[in-house]
Each structure stands twice: as C-alpha cells, then as structure tokens.
Amino acid sequence: MDKKTIRQAMIKQRLTLNEEEYQSYSLKIIESLLTSSFFNKEKPLGIYMTIRHEVDTLHLICNLLERGIRVALPKVERDGMRFYNIDSLDQLILGTFGVMEPPSDDLAEDLSTLIVPLVAFNEKKERIGYGKGYYDRYIEQYHPQTIGIAFEFQKQEFVGETHDQPLDYIITEKRIYK
Ligand SMILES: Nc1ncnc2c1ncn2[C@@H]1O[C@H](COP(=O)(O)OP(=O)(O)OP(=O)(O)O)[C@@H](O)[C@H]1O
Numbered sequence: 001m002d003k004k005t006i007r008q009a010m011i012k013q014r015l016t017l018n019e020e021e022y023q024s025y026s027l028k029i030i031e032s033l034l035t036s037s038f039f040n041k042e043k044p045l046g047i048y049m050t051i052r053h054e055v056d057t058l059h060l061i062c063n064l065l066e067r068g069i070r071v072a073l074p075k076v077e078r079d080g081m082r083f084y085n086i087d088s089l090d091q092l093i094l095g096t097f098g099v100m101e102p103p104s105d106d107l108a109e110d111l112s113t114l115i116v117p118l119v120a121f122n123e124k125k126e127r128i129g130y131g132k133g134y135y136d137r138y139i140e141q142y143h144p145q146t147i148g149i150a151f152e153f154q155k156q157e158f159v160g161e162t163h164d165q166p167l168d169y170i171i172t173e174k175r176i177y178k
C-alpha cells in the first residue's frame with residue numbers, strides 16, 4: 001500500500017483504541033523508554049506533546065523535568081521546525097495544528113536524543129508522519145539520536161522514499177526495534 005493510504009488508515013485505527021488500551025500501552029512504552037539509558041543531563045531531550053492518540057508523553061515530560069533532565073519541544077516556524085527548552089508545562093501556548101507549543105525564547109541547538117512521533121513504521125524503521133516532512137528535514141539537518149514511539153499495530157509494510165530518514169530505535173508496548 002502507498003504511504004498516503006496507510007497514513008489515513010493508521011490515524012483512524014489509532015483513534016479506535018479504547019482509553020484503557022491507550023493508557024496501558026502508553027505507560028508500557030514510556031516505562032521501557034525510561035529504563036533505557038538514552039538520556040544524559042548535558043544536552044536537552046527533544047520530545048513532542050501528544051495529540052490525537054499519539055503515544056502519551058505528558059507523564060514522561062513531567063517525570064523528566066522533575067529529574068532535572070532538560071526537555072525541548074518543537075515549534076513549527078515559517079522555515080521549518082525548531083526545538084525550544086521548557087522549564088514547566090505551564091509555559092506552553094496553543095499553536096498551529098492544535099498542538100501545545102513552547103515559547104520561542106530558549107532555543108535548544110543540540111539535542112541528545114529526539115523522541116519522534118509517528119503514524120506508521122516499517123521493518124527498516126522508516127516512518128510515516130503527517131506528511132509535511134518536518135521530522136525528515138530536521139533529522140537530515142541535525143542528526144540527533146532518534147527514538148520513535150508507537151503502538152505495535154502501527155508496524156506496516158510500505159516502501160520508504162529516499163528522503164524518509166530511518167530511526168535508530170522504535171519502542172512499542174511489545175518490543176524494541178533496534
Ligand atoms: N530532506 C528533505 N528535503 C526536502 N524536502 C523534503 C525532505 N524530506 C521530506 N521532504 C518533503 O516533505 C514532503 C512530505 O514528506 P513525507 O510524506 O515523507 O512526510 P512525513 O514523513 O509523513 O512527515 P513528517 O516528517 O512531518 O512527520 C514531501 O513532499 C517531501 O518531498
């Protein structure tokens with residue numbers, strides 16, 4: 001199937017997860033991520049704010065801030081996506097596409113790791129996002145270590161395009177793809 005068809009099907013299917021499945025799978029994925037040793041305190045971790053049944057990152061962000069790990073969130077700007085450091089979730093502002101965005105005063109220039117949202121992924125750890133190429137361009141330009149987080153059913157068969165940047169790891173509620 002082509003990327004567009006899979007994208008539409010996966011966005012729909014993700015919304016059919018009931019609240020219990022959604023929360024328990026998200027929790028498993030976040031716990032698996034936290035027990036991995038992917039974080040360091042020197043550089044900020046890039047992560048997204050959840051919309052529409054993407055793997056829930058809210059508790060993870062709170063946990064990281066409490067542990068003194070620097071957290072940076074994306075903001076879509078005219079010439080692409082940038083990450084800005086935050087101290088607290090209270091600072092966030094409702095931005096484009098209905099996503100909560102950071103204020104643009106503390107640019108995070110060098111991320112240790114980037115937690116990547118995705119709509120679907122394949123065996124090669126290539127991903128399908130929302131179809132704007134923001135993450136592909138960001139990863140191609142800055143080369144952070146990348147960890148995709150997703151539900152197992154989002155694993156699909158498709159052929160990535162040359163501009164699709166494969167991720168380093170993908171963590172689901174079932175396993176870690178390396
Ligand atoms: N590195 C790049 N340089 C220039 N254009 C790019 C690059 N990566 C992607 N694009 C363009 O972005 C558009 C969308 O790409 P694609 O369908 O792969 O999005 P996506 O991976 O689903 O989205 P996202 O990365 O925002 O989650 C394509 O038209 C593609 O040509």
Ligand SMILES: [Mg+2]
Pocket residue numbers: 127128129133136163164165
């Ligand atoms: Mg892509």
